[in-house]
Amino acid sequence: xxxxxxxxxxxxxxxxxxxxxxxxxxxxxxxxxxxxxxxxxxxxxxxxxxxxxxxxxxxxxxxxxxxxxxxxxxxxxxxxxxxxxxxxxxxxxxxxxxxxxxxxxxxxxxxxxxxxxxxxxxxxxxxxxxxxxxxxxxxxxxxxxxxxxxxxxxxxxxxxxxxxxxxxxxxxxxxxxxxxxxxxxxxxxxxxxxxxxxxxxxxxxxxxxxxxxxxxxxxxxxxxxxxxxxxxxxxxxxxxxxxxxxxxxxxxxxxxxxxxxxxxxxxxxxxxxxxxxxxxxxxxxxxxxxxxxxxxxxxxxxxxxxxxxxxxxxxxxxxxxxxxxxxxxxxxxxxxxxxxxxxxxxxxxxxxxxxxxxxxxxxxxxxxxxxxxxxxxxxxxxxxxxxxxxxxxxxxxxxxxxxxxxxxxxxxxxxxxxxxxxxxxxxxxxxxxxxxxxxxxxxxxxxxxxxxxxxxxxxxxxxxxxxxxxxxxxxxxxxxxxxxxxxxxxxxxxxxxxxxxxxxxxxxxxxxxxxxxxxxxxxxxxxxxxxxxxxxxxxxxxxxxxxxxxxxxxxxxxxxxxxxxxxxxxxxxxxxxxxxxxxxxxxxxxxxxxxxxxxxxxxxxxxxxxxxxxxxxxxxxxxxxxxxxxxxxxxxxxxxxxxxxxxxxxxxxxxxxxxxxxxxxxxxxxxxxxxxxxxxxxxxxxxxxxxxxxxxxxxxxxxxxxxxxxxxxxxxxxxxxxxxxxxxxxxxxxxxxxxxxxxxxxxxxxxxxxxxxxxxxxxxxxxxxxxxxxxxxxxxxxxxxxxxxxxxxxxxxxxxxxxxxxxxxxxxxxxxxxxxxxxxxxxxxxxxxxxxxxxxxxxxxxxxxxxxxxxxxxxxxxxxxxxxxxxxxxxxxxxxxxxxxxxxxxxxxxxxxxxxxxxxxxxxxxxxxxxxxxxxxxxxxxxxxxxxxxxxxxxxxxxxxxxxxxxxxxxxxxxxxxxxxxxxxxxxxxxxxxxxx
Numbered sequence: 001x002x003x004x005x006x007x008x009x010x011x012x013x014x015x016x017x018x019x020x021x022x023x024x025x026x027x028x029x030x031x032x033x034x035x036x037x038x039x040x041x042x043x044x045x046x047x048x049x050x051x052x053x054x055x056x057x058x059x060x061x062x063x064x065x066x067x068x069x070x071x072x073x074x075x076x077x078x079x080x081x082x083x084x085x086x087x088x089x090x091x092x093x094x095x096x097x098x099x100x101x102x103x104x105x106x107x108x109x110x111x112x113x114x115x116x117x118x119x120x121x122x123x124x125x126x127x128x129x130x131x132x133x134x135x136x137x138x139x140x141x142x143x144x145x146x147x148x149x150x151x152x153x154x155x156x157x158x159x160x161x162x163x164x165x166x167x168x169x170x171x172x173x174x175x176x177x178x179x180x181x182x183x184x185x186x187x188x189x190x191x192x193x194x195x196x197x198x199x200x201x202x203x204x205x206x207x208x209x210x211x212x213x214x215x216x217x218x219x220x221x222x223x224x225x226x227x228x229x230x231x232x233x234x235x236x237x238x239x240x241x242x243x244x245x246x247x248x249x250x251x252x253x254x255x256x257x258x259x260x261x262x263x264x265x266x267x268x269x270x271x272x273x274x275x276x277x278x279x280x281x282x283x284x285x286x287x288x289x290x291x292x293x294x295x296x297x298x299x300x301x302x303x304x305x306x307x308x309x310x311x312x313x314x315x316x317x318x319x320x321x322x323x324x325x326x327x328x329x330x331x332x333x334x335x336x337x338x339x340x341x342x343x344x345x346x347x348x349x350x351x352x353x354x355x356x357x358x359x360x361x362x363x364x365x366x367x368x369x370x371x372x373x374x375x376x377x378x379x380x381x382x383x384x385x386x387x388x389x390x391x392x393x394x395x396x397x398x399x400x401x402x403x404x405x406x407x408x409x410x411x412x413x414x415x416x417x418x419x420x421x422x423x424x425x426x427x428x429x430x431x432x433x434x435x436x437x438x439x440x441x442x443x444x445x446x447x448x449x450x451x452x453x454x455x456x457x458x459x460x461x462x463x464x465x466x467x468x469x470x471x472x473x474x475x476x477x478x479x480x481x482x483x484x485x486x487x488x489x490x491x492x493x494x495x496x497x498x499x500x501x502x503x504x505x506x507x508x509x510x511x512x513x514x515x516x517x518x519x520x521x522x523x524x525x526x527x528x529x530x531x532x533x534x535x536x537x538x539x540x541x542x543x544x545x546x547x548x549x550x551x552x553x554x555x556x557x558x559x560x561x562x563x564x565x566x567x568x569x570x571x572x573x574x575x576x577x578x579x580x581x582x583x584x585x586x587x588x589x590x591x592x593x594x595x596x597x598x599x600x601x602x603x604x605x606x607x608x609x610x611x612x613x614x615x616x617x618x619x620x621x622x623x624x625x626x627x628x629x630x631x632x633x634x635x636x637x638x639x640x641x642x643x644x645x646x647x648x649x650x651x652x653x654x655x656x657x658x659x660x661x662x663x664x665x666x667x668x669x670x671x672x673x674x675x676x677x678x679x680x681x682x683x684x685x686x687x688x689x690x691x692x693x694x695x696x697x698x699x700x701x702x703x704x705x706x707x708x709x710x711x712x713x714x715x716x717x718x719x720x721x722x723x724x725x726x727x728x729x730x731x732x733x734x735x736x737x738x739x740x741x742x743x744x745x746x747x748x749x750x751x752x753x754x755x756x757x758x759x760x761x762x763x764x765x766x767x768x769x770x771x772x773x774x775x776x777x778x779x780x781x782x783x784x785x786x787x788x789x790x791x792x793x794x795x796x797x798x799x800x801x802x803x804x805x806x807x808x809x810x811x812x813x814x815x816x817x818x819x820x821x822x823x824x825x826x827x828x829x830x831x832x833x834x835x836x837x838x839x840x841x842x843x844x845x846x847x848x849x850x851x852x853x854x855x856x857x858x859x860x861x862x863x864x865x866x867x868x869x870x871x872x873x874x875x876x877x878x879x880x881x882x883x884x885x886x887x888x889x890x891x892x893x894x895x896x897x898x899x900x901x902x903x904x905x906x907x908x909x910x911x912x913x914x915x916x917x918x919x920x921x922x923x924x925x926x927x928x929x930x931x932x933x934x935x936x937x938x939x940x941x942x943x944x945x946x947x948x949x950x951x952x953x954x955x956x957x958x959x960x961x962x963x964x965x966x967x968x969x970x971x972x973x974x975x976x977x978x979x980x981x
Contacts, residue, residue, distance in 0.1 A: 029165075029166045029167070030108060030111050030112055030115065030165055030166065030167050030192055031104075031108065031111075032108065032167050032185065032188065032189070033101050033104030033105050033107075033108055033185070033188070034100075034101070034104065035101070035181060035185075036094070036097035036098055036100070036101045036181060045079045045082065045083070049075045049076045049079045050075070051075060052071060052072060052074055052075030052076075052078075053072040053075055053076075055071070055072075056068050056069055056070075056071040056072035057069075057072065059071070101181065101184075105184060105188060108188055108192075109188065109191065112165060112188075112191055112192045115163075115165050116163060116165070116195045116196075119163060119164060119165075119195055119198070120195060120197055120198050123198045123199055124198070124199060126199075127153055127154075127155045127199045127201050128155070128227075129155050129199075129223060129227065129326045130222070130223040130224075130226035130227055130230075130326060130328050130332075130333075130336060131223075131326070131328070131332070131336075133226065133227070133230040133336060133339070133340070134336070134339055138339065138342060138343045138346060139343075139346055139347070140343070141347065143230070143343060143347065143349075144231070144232070144233035144234070144235075144344075144347075144349055145568070145581065145582075146231065147273075147274045147408075147566045147567075147585070148205070148232060148236075148237075148273040148274040148275075148276040149274050149275065149276055149408075149409075149566060150566065151203050151205070152203060152204040152205055152228065152231055152232065152273075152276070152278065153201050153202070153203060153204070153231070154201065154202065154203075154204045154208070154224055154227045154228065154231075155199040155200065155201055155227060155326070156199075156200045156201070156202060156208075156224075156295075156297055156305075156307060156323055156325070157199075157200055157297075157305060157323035157324050157325040157326060158197050158198060158199060158200065158323060158324045159196075159197075159198070159200040159321060159322065159323040159324065160194050160195065160196045160197075160198075161194065161195060161198055161200065162193060162194060162195075163192060163193055163194055163195040165192045165193070167189060167192050167193075197324075200307070200316060200321070200323050202295050202310065202314055202316065203314070204224075204228060204271075204278045204280075205276055205277070205278045206278070206294040206295050206310070206311065206314070207278055207279045207280075207281075207290070207292040207293040207294050207295065208224060208278070208279070208280045208281070208293060208295050208296075208297070209266075209280075209281050209282075209283070209286075209289035209290070209293030209295065209296040209297070209309075210224075210280075210281070210282045210283075210296075210297050210299055211282075211283050211284065211285060211286045211288075211289060211296065211297075211298055211299070212284070212298055212299030212300060212305070213284070213299065214282070214284060216299045216300075216327070217282045217283075217284075217299045218245060218249070218267075218282055219327040219328055219329065220297065220299055220305070220325050220326070220327060220328075221249055221269075221280055221282045222249045222328040222329075222330070222332075222333045223325075223326045223327065223328035224280055225249050225250050225253075225269055225280055225333075226253075226328060226333060226336045226337075228271060228280070229250065229253040229254075229255065229336070229337070229340050230340060232255070232271060232273045233273065233349060233584075234253075234254040234255045234256075234344050234349050235349055235584040235585075236273050236274050236584050236585040237255050237256070237271060237272065237273035238255065238256040238257070238258055238271070238272045238273075239253070239255055239256065239257050239258070239269055239270070239271050240257075240258045240269070240270040240271070240272070241257055241258070241269055242266075242267060242268040242269070242270065243266075243267030243268065245267045245282075246267050246268065246269050248330055248333070249269060249333065250269060250333075250337070251330075251333060251334050251337050252333075252334050252336075252337025252338050252340075252341055253337045253340060253341065254337075254340055254341040254343075254344035254345075254349070266281045266282060266283035266288050266289055266290060267281065267282050267283075268280065268281035268282070268290060269281075273585070274410075274585040275409070275410055275585065278292075279292045279293060281293055286298070286308070294309070294310065294311055295307070295309065295310045295311075295314070295316075296308050296309040296310070297323075297325070298320070299325065303324050303325060303327070304322055304323070304324055304325070305322075305323055305324075305325045306320040306321065306322055306323070307319060307320060307321040307323060308320045361606065362382070362419060362422070362423075362606040362607060362608040362609065362612045363609075363611075363612055363615075364606075365381045365382065365383075365384070365391050365423070365606055366381055366391045367380075367381065367426070367427055368380060368381060368393050368395075368427060376397055376432065376493065376494060376502055376535065377395055377397050377398060378395055378396050378397050378424050378427075378428060378432075378433055378502060378504070378537075379393050379394070379395035379397075379398070379427065380393070380394060380395070380420070380423035380424045380426070380427045380428075381393055381394070381423055381427075382394065382416075382419040382420045382422070382423035382605065382606055383419070383591070383593075383603040383604060383605045383606060384603065384604050384606070385601065385602070385603060385604075386590065386602035386603060386604055389604075392593070392601075392603055394420070394559070394593070396424075396504065396537050396539070396559060397502070397537070399558065399559045399595045399596070400532075400537055400557070400558060400559045401531055401532040401537050401556065402528055402531060402537055402538040402539070402540070402553070402556050402557040402558075402559065403537075403538070403539045403540070403557055403559040403560070403561065404540050404541075404542075404545060404549060404553075404554065404557045404559075404560050404561070404574055405417070405539065405540070405541040405542075405561045405562070405563075405574075406541075406542060406543075406544075406545040406561070406562040406563065406565055406570055406571070406573070406574040406580065407541070407543065407562065407563030407564060407565060407580075407591070408543050408563075408564055408565050408566050408570075409543060410585065410588060411563035411564040411565075411583075411585070411588055412563055412588035412589040412590075412591075412605060413508065413541050413543075413563060414441075414445040414446075414508060415588075415589060415605060415607050415608075416541075416561070416563065416589070416591060416605045417445065417446070417506055417508055417539065417541060418445070418446065418448055418449055418608055419605055419606050419607065419608045420506075420539070421435055421437070421446075421449055421452075421454075421504075421506060422449055422452070422608045422612060422613060422616055424454075424504070425449075425452050425454045425616050426615075426616045426619065429620055430453045430454045430501065430620060430627050431501055432501055432502065433454060433501055433502045433503075433504060434454055434455070434456045434501045434502070434503050434504070434627060434628075435452070435454050435455050435456065435503075435504050435505075435506060436455075436456055436457050436459070436470070436503060436504070436505045436506070436630065437449075437450070437455060437457070437458045437459070437506050437508075438458075438459045438460075438470075438505065438506065438507040438508065438513060439458065439459070439460050439508045439509070440460070440507070440508065440509040440510075440512040440513040440516070441508055441509045441512070445508045446458055446506075446508070448608065448610060448613050449608075449613055451613070451617060452613070452616065452617060453617065453620050453627065454627075456503075456627060456628075456629045456630060457470065457629060457630070457631065468517075468809045469631060469634065469657070469659040470630075470631055470659075471517060471520055471523065472631075472659040472660045473630050473631030473632075473659045473660070473662055474505075474523060474527065474630065475523060475526075475660060476630075476631075476659070476660050476661055476662040477503070477536070477630040477631075477662070478526070478527070478530065478534060478536070480630075480662065481493070481500060481534040481535065481536070482534065484498065484500055485498055485500075485533075485534070491533065492532070492533035492534070492535075493533065493534060493535035494533075500535055501535070501627075501628075502535040502536075502537060503535060503536050503537070503630065504537045504538075504539060505527070505536065505537070505538050505539070506539040506541075507538070507539065507540050507541060508541050509541065509542060509543070510540040510541060510542040510548060510549060511542045511543065511544055511548035511549075514548065521550050524538065524540075524550075524553055525550060525552035525553055528552065528553045528555075528556040528557065529552070529556060531556070532556075538553070538557065540553070540557070543565075544570055545562075545565075545570050545573040545574045546569045546570045546572075546573040547573075549573075558595065558596045558597070559593075559595055560574050560575055560593070560594045560595075561574070561591050561592070561593045561594075561603075562574040562575050562579075562580035562591060562592050562600075563580065563583065563588070563589070563590065563591045564580060564581075564583035564584070564585060564588075564590070565580045565581055566581070567581055568581045574594075575592055575594050575600050576594065576597065577600060579592050579600055580592050589604060589605045589607065590602065590603070590604055590605075591603050591605055630662065631659055631662055632657070632659065632662060632663060632664050634657070635655060635657050635664070635819070635826060635827070635828040636655075636828065637816035637818075637819070637828070638816075638818075638828075638831060639654065639655045639818070639828045639829070639830045639831065640830060640831055640832075641693060641830040641831060641832050643655075643830070644666045644830050645665070645666040648668065649668070649670055649673075650668030650669055650670035650673075651668060651669050651670070651671075651693075651694055651697045651700075652666045652667070652668050652830070653667060653668070653669055653690060653693045653694060653829065653830060654666075654667040654690075654818070654820075654822070654827040654828055654829045654830055655667065655827065655828050655830065656822060656823075656825050656826070656827045657825055657826045657827070657828075658825055667822060667827050669694070669789065671729050671730045671768035671770075672729065672766060672768070674788060674789040675763075675768055675786075675787065675788030675789055676759050676768045676769040676770070676771070676786055676787040676788060676789065677730075677768070677769070677770040677771065677787060677789045677790075677791070678771050678772075678773070678784055678787035678789065678790045678791070679691070679770070679771065679772040679773070679790075679791045679793065680772075680773055680774075680775070680776065680790070680791070680792050680793065680795070680804045681772070681774065681791075681792070681793025681794055681795065681820065682774060682793070682794055682795050682796055683774065684794075684817055685793035685794040685795075685815075685817060685818075685820070686793055686794075686817045686818035686819070686820070686829045687734060687735070687772040687793060688734055688735075688772075689817070689818060689829055689831060689832075690772070690791070690793075690818070690829045691732050691734045691770065691772060692832065693829070693830060693832060694730065694732060694770060695732055696832065697730075699728050699729040699730065700728060700729065700730040700731075700732065700770075701713070701717075701727075701728040701730070701731050701732070702731075702732045702733075702734065703731065703732065703733040703734075703739070705734070705735075705739065706742070706958055707739070707742045707743045707747065707751075707956045707958065708955060708956045708957060708958045708961075708975070709958075710733075710739055710751075711747070711751065711955050711956050712955065713731075714751065714754045714755065714758065715754070715955075717731055717758055717762070717767065718754055718757060718758060720765060720767075721757070721758060721761050721762055721764065721765055721767065724764065724765060725765060726765045726766055727765060727767060728767065729766050729767060729768065730767070730768050730769075730770055731758065731762075731767060731768075731769055731770065732769075732770040732771075732772075733755070733769065733770065733771050733772070734772050735772060735773070735774070736755075736771045736772060736773050736780070737773040737774055737775060737776075737777055737780065738774070740752065740777075740779070740780070743956060744941070744956065746941045746953060747953060747956050748779065749779070750953050752779055752780065752782075752783055755769065755771075755783055756782055756783050756786065759783060759786040759787070760786060769786075769787070771783070771784075771787060775800070776804070790804075790805055790822075791820055791821070791822045791827070792804050792805060792806040792810070792820050792821045792822075793815075793818070793819070793820035793829075794812075794815040794817075794819060794820065795811070798811045806821050807821065807824060810826065816828075817829075818830075818831070855932070855933040856931070856932075857910075857911070857928065857931070857932040857933075858910045858911070858932060858933045858934075858935060859910075859911055859913075859918070859925070859928055859929055859932050859933070859934045859935070860872075860910055860911065860912040860913070860934075860935045860937060861913065861914070861915055861918055861934065861935065861936050861937070861939055861943070861947055862912060862913075862914065862935075862936075862937035862938055862939070863914055863915065863937070863938045863939065864937065864938055865881060865882075865883070865912050865913065865914050868912055868937055868978070868979075869881055869912050871978070871979040871980065872910055872912070872979055874979070875979060877910055878910065879910045879911075879912060880910070880911050880912070881911075881912050881913065882911055882912065882913025882914075882917045882918065882921065883913065883914075883917055911928070915939060915943040915946070915947060918947055919946060919947065925947065930969075931969050932969065933966060933967070933968065933969065934947070934948065934966070934967040935964050935965070935966055935967075935976065936948075936954070936964060936965040936966075936967070937964045937978055939965070941953060941954065944965060948967050950967075950971075950973075952973075954973045955973065955974070955975055957975060962977060962978045962980075963975050963976065963977060963978065964976050964977070964978050
């Protein structure tokens with residue numbers, strides 16, 4: 001191999017780039033050397049020097065002895081000695097720490113090198129190059145086991161990538177260490193984080209392009225194609241050769257080859273395997289490579305090349321990435337091809353153009369040769385033996401009672417199920433066997449046989465509600481069959497006294513169904529355990545049998561079939577052997593069958609045509625009796641009230657679906673037994689139609705839709721409840737949230753409080769409430785909590801449905817008007833007639849005409865004094881305006897007295913004033929209102945309360961109506977029409 005260039009061919013990888021390959025389960029922690037300790041600096045002990053000097057001077061001053069001054073010299077001498085000793089010890093510790101640090105750095109480097117060596121060896125073994133193919137035995141049984149669907153790894157070359165070595169963090173931040181130590185630790189961490197000379201791997205399905213000098217690029221392409229030859233099975237792979245040079249690249253490989261036209265300016269080899277495809281192309285320029293080449297390597301001089309293009313998610317970064325490529329000569333390629341061809345011959349993996357394609361003529365299959373001795377046998381022939389081509393009889397009753405079918409995408413699972421069901425239908429009438437077909441792949445699998453008279457239903461994942469109903473009905477079917485067998489005094493369906501057809505439940509893609517409905521694991525375990533005696537048989541088909549089907553089901557499924565699967569584990573899960581993983585992807589319809597754990601037998605499944613289905617349908621033009629379905633049809637989108645059962649108590653209002661009981665019945669609401677009713681639904685969901693149906697029953701009243709009328713109706717109902725007078729049994733309030741919103745802010749709490757009182761105390765006189773809302777506002781929570789019965793119609797979102805108390809399966813976005821949920825079951829509200837419009841009742845407002853003849857004096861409080869005065873005078877009513885009665889300049893204390901004097905003098909029938917004027921003449925108002933009628937016109941609730949002195953609310957006045965409040969002398973309040981102009 002030529003020498004590498006002098007420059008470093010391995011630039012540092014980007015921090016974001018994950019390793020191209022990581023040894024499975026390999027991880028190592030490397031201890032980073034501890035940072036050398038640094039001795040604390042020792043300053044000169046000034047105090048220690050001065051203290052002895054001061055002490056000696058004091059002694060000398062007391063004793064006058066010159067010897068005392070000698071002690072002054074000891075302090076400096078001791079201090080200097082201690083400083084010198086500290087510095088000597090500091091230098092010794094620094095030398096020891098430096099030596100320790102150097103040793104630990106050396107040990108860490110050795111540990112890193114050892115780990116990198118093992119990591120490199122593991123990666124090189126996991127993805128060998130072209131020449132490395134011969135390192136594995138020619139008899140290696142694991143060669144060509146991996147399907148292309150799982151990915152096709154190829155080595156582009158050797159390069160640098162991130163290592164999986166884990167380094168313990170330093171004991172202190174690197175910024176706090178000395179520069180030499182920090183540089184050493186940085187170099188150590190950089191060394192541990194990357195590894196050189198490891199395979200740079202990519203998926204060949206991305207398409208590989210090589211550009212550069214022709215001879216060098218072709219040598220690299222030969223190496224990559226040899227890798228593909230060692231990874232892709234000859235039985236399932238085809239190479240399409242584009243260009244004359246492509247023949248020399250794959251010479252002697254044991255695969256199929258097809259001629260094709262090369263891409264413009266390039267020579268290419270396109271491979272197809274297990275439904276996957278890819279291309280390896282060579283061109284002198286990047287622009288000449290096909291667009292299918294998403295990974296491009298630019299081959300340069302020597303052994304180096306650059307990866308200049310690849311998808312972001314491949315882990316190859318940064319670009320361009322320099323790698324050392326493997327050159328394979330034409331002679332080496334021929335030798336590698338011979339090696340792989342010999343291995344294919346030994347292992348029996350050679351492609352054979354004479355093999356059967358797996359599609360057999362269904363019409364030529366015989367009927368079962370002899371009837372089975374098992375009562376109620378479902379023996380049929382839907383496949384031929386791969387050995388001699390004779391028909392193979394399969395009987396799920398005798399060999400089951402349940403079956404498991406495995407197979408990956410494209411292996412022919414749906415065709416096998418269709419042929420098997422059609423073969424049973426051809427051999428046995430609808431009175432002997434029925435089929436329930438469950439397709440969780442969109443519903444197209446069983447399309448050809450849905451018209452068979454034996455088929456009682458098809459369940460798909462496209463209709464979640466129907467799927468849920470069918471699953472609930474299966475439990476009821478178990479109970480139904482148990483009752484029939486018990487009534488007949490038999491022990492199982494095999495008894496001659498039992499007249500029940502066998503029901504075969506065929507599930508295509510069981511794993512998807514179980515993922516959507518995890519609770520079905522328990523149901524299918526129950527069906528598998530009790531199915532034999534009850535005549536229920538399961539055929540469960542899935543792509544990944546390992547782990548998808550529980551042991552409780554597998555234990556009772558002794559009939560096993562497996563088409564081609566992706567891995568040995570799935571084959572072992574079905575057959576107990578790895579044979580199904582060795583089937584070719586180009587021969588769909590070949591399957592292994594194992595009965596009761598016996599050795600597997602290879603079959604070729606026949607493919608049924610539309611003509612075969614038509615012939616079976618024509619075989620049974622008239623069924624001997626009507627086929628019983630294991631569940632009822634879904635609720636009709638339109639249910640007429642006239643079709644409901646009117647016998648019995650309660651108000652019939654809908655049809656209720658009870659799939660768990662395999663029936664539908666009339667839904668009834670009995671107010672005296674069920675309490676108040678709450679209906680929640682969006683606009684157009686059918687609330688008003690439901691209330692119109694309930695209102696048509698006897699003893700039911702409806703609240704009007706206007707606030708003033710609704711207020712009066714509630715007041716009347718409250719009066720009956722408080723007096724103990726029996727009235728209607730049900731009071732309906734449609735769109736209550738909208739009705740409450742029409743009230744003013746002052747009236748809303750009081751109106752809701754009145755309804756709460758009715759809901760709480762109305763049962764004393766046999767009265768219940770029926771409320772409908774679009775949403776439950778906080779103000780209505782107390783009222784809603786008093787409703788014991790609840791109906792949930794269509795709402796805007798699943799969250800709204802769940803918050804309203806509905807079930808997760810009860811929500812559908814396309815529910816028709818009137819569809820809802822009641823007591824956990826689905827209902828469809830009944831219509832009075834198909835086109836009859838809704839007619840909500842409306843009570844007449846309690847408003848009196850303007851009449852003051854019965855009153856001696858009337859006080860009018862109005863915000864339109866001039867207008868109201870003009871209207872009264874038009875009827876020749878003596879009127880005095882409050883603002884004209886007091887003389888100008890009269891003090892406030894005398895104003896009320898002036899009013900009284902003028903009133904006594906003129907005796908007007910009506911005195912009109914605005915709210916402010918009457919409050920200013922409070923004394924006059926107090927004297928006049930005794931025995932007088934007080935009219936409030938265009939006044940607010942606050943003004944009414946201030947002038948009347950009452951805290952209770954007056955009845956609401958309809959917006960836009962020319963009405964007044966009238967306060968009678970006895971304290972009662974009513975509405976009255978204002979005088980007309």
